[in-house]
Amino acid sequence: MTSDEQWDDVSFVISSRYRVDTLQRLAEGPATPSLISDETGLSIAHISRALQELRDSDLVTLLVSEDRRKGRVYGVTDAGREVWDTIEAQNMIDAE
Secondary structure, three states: OOHHHHHHHHHHHHOOHHHHHHHHHHHHOOEOHHHHHHHHOOOHHHHHHHHHHHHHOOOEEEOOOOOOOOOOOEEEOHHHHHHHHHHHHOOOOOOO
C-alpha cells in the first residue's frame, strides 16, 4: 500500500465517528455487529453501515460465510490494522 493510499484510508475512517468506533473495536478482535453496537453504544444501523463501508474499502472482512444472516463475525484486515495503527500513532482520534 502506498503512503497516499494509506492516508486516503485514514482520512476516510476518521471522517466518521461510526467508522472510527467500529474499526477501533475490531482492532481489539473479531466481533459481531450487535456486540460492537453494545460495546460502543451506537445503533446497530450505524454499525452495519460502517461495517459495509469499511468492508468496501478492504479494511474489515467478513469471517463467516456470506450466506449467514445472523452471527456474522467481522475482523480487521492487514490494511485495516495499518490504518488503525496510523490513526493511533498520529493521535487522530477525537476525544469524546
